[in-house]
Amino acid sequence: MPLLRVTLTPGAFDDARKALLAAALTDAACRAESLPDDPRSRMGALVVVQELAPGAFYSAGHPADAAVAGVFIDWQVSAGVLDGARKARFAAELQDAAKAVAGDDGRPVVTSCVIHEVPEGQWAQNGAIRRLPEITARARFEHLTALVDQR
Numbered sequence: 001m002p003l004l005r006v007t008l009t010p011g012a013f014d015d016a017r018k019a020l021l022a023a024a025l026t027d028a029a030c031r032a033e034s035l036p037d038d039p040r041s042r043m044g045a046l047v048v049v050q051e052l053a054p055g056a057f058y059s060a061g062h063p064a065d066a067a068v069a070g071v072f073i074d075w076q077v078s079a080g081v082l083d084g085a086r087k088a089r090f091a092a093e094l095q096d097a098a099k100a101v102a103g104d105d106g107r108p109v110v111t112s113c114v115i116h117e118v119p120e121g122q123w124a125q126n127g128a129i130r131r132l133p134e135i136t137a138r139a140r141f142e143h144l145t146a147l148v149d150q151r
Contacts, residue, residue: 001044002029003076008051012069017101021071022047024097032090033081069102073113078132079120087115 004025013021026045035041057064073094082090091113099109123130 001035001042002026002033002046004029004047005074005076006047006049007070007072008049009057009068009070010052010054010065012102012107013051017103018049018051021097021101022049024101025073025094028090028093028097029075031093032086033077034086067107068110069098069105069107071098071109071111073111074116075113076116076118076123078123078130079117080132082115082117 006022006025008018025047026042030037030042030045035045052065054065055063057070059067071094075090091111094113095109095111098111102109120132121129
């Protein structure tokens, strides 16, 4: 299930736009991970949003707070959940969502996402190690259920 840590450039998104962005990113990540579109399956889809403080964003060594509307993501996902096509689709949906939500203040929208694929047995959550077969059964990943059943 997605865990997205989202960092935004200062002042690029007000609270309402942050909420819209978090919802769009949740949907995109859940689609990439093939989570069914129901609240029970998506309960563990987490988006943590933080905005950089004014003066904390630089480009080419120069202050760039007002230069871009930036959305930078670190995405933790269990290894084996995403293939190349799913990653590429998420990258496109990330850019589309950020552009749609950013508004039109003249700043270009810049996105970046580093996908951290966490190996089996290396992710603890709520006091237990996450195991792909358990996550698959609980979240009902559509594309992984058959693979796990074959093991």
